[in-house]
Amino acid sequence: MLNGKTGIGFRKDFEEDFLTGTILKPYFIEVAPENWIDMGGYWKKIFDKVTERYPLTCHGLSLSLGSPDELDWDFLKKLKVFLKQYKVQLYSEHLSYAKCDNAHLYDLLPIPFREDAVKHIIERIKTVQDFLEQKIAIENVSYYTPVAAEMEEYTFISEIVNGADCRLLLDVNNVYVNSFNHKYDAHDFIKRLPLDKVAYMHMAGHLQVEEDLIIDTHAENIIDPVFDLFDYTIQLVKPVPVLLERDYNFPEFEQLQGELNRLQKICNNAWIPQHAAAN
Amino acid sequence: MLLQTDTKKIQSKLSDYCRTGENTLTTEVNQKRVHHYRRLVYNIIDDILQSAFPVFYGFADTKLWDDMVNTFYSNHACSTPQIWKLPGEFYQYACENDFKEKYKLPYLEDLLLFEWMELDIHTMKDEEYPAYKTKGDWNTDVIAINPEYRILSVKYPVHTTHPSEIKTDNPSQYFILIYREPETGRVQFIDISVLYALTIEKIEEEKSITEIVEELQPVFNFPDKAFAQEQIINFCKDLQKKEFVLGFRKQ
């Protein structure tokens, strides 16, 4: 069981420490299936070794749940095989779109917060869940401009999660980034989400690029206010796996493990009764 | 379709802007911020192509490179959900749209192909190895070869010569055997002659070297067939040391 445990996104840069080193000690790892499906040779060997050592969660990039395009069935078929092969019980995707007019963009674009989009996405999530024969978790994404929005972001997320009966991957850093960029109260926002559906959480660093704009880079250390928001949030949800996302600009592994330790400590305090009592 | 035309249109406009840099959105988005999407998306594409084609990227001047990437990304609908396969689409696009003519770089297709193949062979799905034994008769047995390879045929020596030194006035023909070492997964390439390229093709057809020499006799008119056979066997023995030839097929 990974609930209440902390993991890290597996990057090729971590290969050696994961297999032979002693610094990074995640309970589990996360990968984007797109990066590993069909992969052979050297990296396949490494991937197989790493996944023998650590439980695996998957966080997709290309499903493009918010896209006007059809679902990509060829990809979904490969995905299903991959999830079975590596015994992945937790597969998540983004509440965004990454493909439009049959062209992949390889990044996450914000969906118009609108009622027709809600209905469209609910149907797509249901279709995907039926096909994969498992519930998926969808993630609240960071965004830099609203796009023709007709409802609040929390309403958009809640209606979709409840309507599709899927799970929520709550990215606390994304809430922080959005609350800063769009000037709302992060605590209030979190309280309005369907917290009973949270099945997974993400934490990451970001970069402030303008006076009033933060970009979600996954390339910096997590800042204290995001740790605080995380602490606040996990008091409101049942124990779930927690992932540290670090994709670029890697610090010393000791620093990364330090962040994992700090997250784990916050989880233990909130989620293990005797810890809370002892403190 | 539950999505309304208006919503779809807005989504298309945003994705078009990311691909082309031409912004047709108005009040639907925050104009002061939307450019970040174009920047972020473009950087992702640029990065993946830079790292896939390091030799060409290092050689091309920035304007030329940017123009190629922009032309590709704004006009081509990227079809793979897996971005590490995208350099293959770039190569194809460059061929189909005659980049070598457009940019006056006759060797461009050869160079892009060579760089893409190094990457493609490194990451390609594991192929099933043939059943083989290490001892056998070089003349009469069928040679077993490593299935993770390609033979490229190019007009310019892009595998041995830096683009700045390639002479574009006399194209010739080169064959490059490019393959993945079974244990390390490292990619190796060897410049081979047309005779050896054809030999490997015949080995794929499960011919023994004796049969191959017979079949190639009309093409090459070997003055001394026994000598030609010996040469081919030496070539195969050398490839065995290089982990391309595995041994001899088990029947």
Ligand SMILES: [Fe+2]
């Ligand atoms: Fe995330």
